[in-house]
Amino acid sequence: MNAPLHAPKLYDCRDAFAATLERLAAENDRIVAVCNDSVGSSKLGGFKAKFPDRLVNVGIAEQNMVGVGAGLANGGRLPFVCGAAMFLTGRSLEQIKADISYSNANVKLVGISSGMAYGELGPTHHSIEDFAWTRVLPNLPVIAPCDRIETAAAIEWAATYDGPCFLRLSRVGVPDLLPEGHKFVLGRANLLREGSDLTLIANGTLTHRILKAAEILASRGIQARVLNLATVRPIDEEAIIKAANETGAIVTAEEHSTFGGLGSAVAEVVVDNAPVPMKRLGVPGIYAPTGSAEFLLDEFGMAPAAIAHAATALLTRK
Structure with a gap:
């Protein structure tokens, strides 16, 4: 299908996360939220007001926060552990590895303000390594929704998934791209635009940008296939191989380092199964x-x- 290229409004995916979490918590008293002095930036104010006994604020102690989440999961709770993506992953990576991934704890890690959303705060606050750090860990799905609709669907999925996951959410406004009622399926790409000349792949804040790029290419007579690849791990190998075989070239775009992220994950599939020219x-x-x-x-x-x-x-290399 062809998704709409221009939306009348930009939405903060954190709002969809918060609204969905509050709704699910009203239906399931096992759900708790854990944060690192980030009630405001994680949009947990409404959750705190509705469920004051189910919000644990550990302060600026991310390693402890992940351990608390693991303990709550071991005690039968369903914790959503929320914090700035840079510090949730970078500062507590050992705890994510040992307490969450290795232990296969039923903890939902929610990295807020990912990518370069904290841009004015500089390199210490950019989260452009988190795909690389998390996608190498077994048992840990890595997900970056492209809009508020996919964010809500991914949170609903996470609440029913028996195991850990890492959800990467930005604070940068993005338009609606997926239809209302969309159901998130782990490891499945969304085909947003048909095309046979090459394929554009992105997730998160870059998906709407590659859709606009496809529109520009169409004006030049180039038909680009567009894939939203929200799940970085497990990745949709079938969709990538199909795109490589049918379009002959792939461009990936991501709010992340070109080392170890979405582009690297796609390239691993391509080089093993259907080598074609790529640009990351x-x-x-x-x-x-x-x-x-x-x-x-x-x-x-x-x-x-x-x-x-x-x-x-890239097409000159085909």
Whole structure:
């Protein structure tokens, strides 16, 4: 199907997360929230007001926060552990590995303000390594929804999934791309636009940008297939192999380093199964500087026009 390319409004996916979590918590008293002095940035104010005894605020102690989440899961609760993605993953990676992944604890890790959403706070607050850190861990699905609809669907899925997962949510506004009522399926890509000349793949905040890039390419007579690959692990190998075989070239774009992220995950599938020319767009292995997320994405060649240019250049290699 062809998704709408222009939405009248941009939505903060944290709002969809919070509203869905509150609704699910009203139906399931096992659900608890754990945060690191981030009630506001995690949008947990409403949850705190409705369920004051089910919110655990450990303060700025991310390693402890993950351990508390694991303990709550072991005690029969269903914890959503929420914090800034950079500190949730970077500071407590050992606890995520040992207490969550290795133990297969039923903990839902929610990385808030991922990518370069904290742009003005600089490199210490950019979360552009989290795909690489988390996707290597067994038992840990890694998910980056593209809009508020997919965010709500992914939270609903997580609440029913028996095991840990990492949900990567931005605070940067994005338009609606998926239809209301969309059901999240782990490991399945969403085909947002048909095309036979090459394939554009992204997730999170980049999905709407590659859709706009596809529109630019269409005006030039180039038909780009567009895949929203929300699940980085387990990845949809079938959709990637099909895209490689049928379109002959792939461009990936991500709010992450070009090392170890979505592009790397796609390239692993391509090189093992259907080698075709590829271009991976992202932060090119450096510390991204200070600036708004939108500015930085544009600076690193991920404005829609720049993505279209990269795709056009790649076609010369087919």
